[in-house]
Amino acid sequence: MELTGVAKRYPGGVEALRGVDLVIGRGEMTAIVGPSGSGKSTLLHMIGTLDRPSEGSVRIAGYEVAELSDRELSALRARHVGFVFQQFHLAVGVSALDNVADGILYGGAGLRERRERARAALERVGLGHRTGHRPNQMSGGEQQRVAVARAVVGEPDLLLADEPTGNLDTASGAEVLELLDDLHGTGTTVAIITHDLDVAGRAPRRVRVRDGLIEGAGIR
Numbered sequence: 001m002e003l004t005g006v007a008k009r010y011p012g013g014v015e016a017l018r019g020v021d022l023v024i025g026r027g028e029m030t031a032i033v034g035p036s037g038s039g040k041s042t043l044l045h046m047i048g049t050l051d052r053p054s055e056g057s058v059r060i061a062g063y064e065v066a067e068l069s070d071r072e073l074s075a076l077r078a079r080h081v082g083f084v085f086q087q088f089h090l091a092v093g094v095s096a097l098d099n100v101a102d103g104i105l106y107g108g109a110g111l112r113e114r115r116e117r118a119r120a121a122l123e124r125v126g127l128g129h130r131t132g133h134r135p136n137q138m139s140g141g142e143q144q145r146v147a148v149a150r151a152v153v154g155e156p157d158l159l160l161a162d163e164p165t166g167n168l169d170t171a172s173g174a175e176v177l178e179l180l181d182d183l184h185g186t187g188t189t190v191a192i193i194t195h196d197l198d199v200a201g202r203a204p205r206r207v208r209v210r211d212g213l214i215e216g217a218g219i220r
């Protein structure tokens with residue numbers, strides 16, 4: 001994933017990013033840190049191709065985002081990027097299994113195959129015994145692990161986590177971080193956005209964002 005000279009201006013004139021260069025290599029684990037309002041979420045939107053830059057280039061998995069239509073970009077995102085958010089974003093009233101199975105709706109596999117893969121992903125996050133539970137029957141930590149399973153069930157090239165422990169107690173947060181470590185250990189590229197320096201401290205590389213710019217090249 002490569003950002004070159006990326007600037008992002010929002011309507012109203014806020015310049016959230018002011019010329020960012022950043023390369024995240026395959027298999028890396030990177031924490032993106034910075035104070036509130038520094039541009040972290042905007043950077044996540046750029047890296048995750050949820051939004052387009054005002055200036056500069058975003059390349060992911062060999063594709064130049066500016067050259068893709070919105071439809072192609074959605075397809076690229078579905079295939080290559082998995083997202084985990086602070087607020088879990090699971091479908092209420094839907095079992096853990098089907099929440100995860102929905103993570104590969106785009107790929108065109110039938111329900112049976114999607115459920116098989118979802119079961120394997122839930123086992124991977126230590127929730128093989130909770131497949132039939134709905135979000136309201138699970139703890140916050142379990143819900144976030146379901147969200148991680150959904151994000152990785154399609155085997156994305158890049159897992160992007162935005163404050164993944166922000167809504168969790170310390171013990172559950174540590175479990176989720178261990179899970180992200182494990183995924184990184186088995187080859188997944190992981191980027192974690194956080195303002196929590198303990199969370200950032202666990203990552204082998206830290207990228208600091210301040211006033212819409214990256215400070216230094218990031219410690220590797």
Ligand SMILES: Nc1ncnc2c1ncn2[C@@H]1O[C@H](COP(=O)(O)OP(=O)(O)OP(=O)(O)O)[C@@H](O)[C@H]1O
Nearest residue numbers: 010011014016034035036037038039040041042043
């Ligand atoms: N959709 C938007 N429209 C206008 N301004 C925005 C929008 N999104 C973000 N901004 C502004 O861009 C700047 C960077 O915001 P951003 O959300 O990227 O920072 P952040 O580091 O993620 O902050 P936080 O840690 O509080 O979530 C801020 O000044 C913010 O007010």
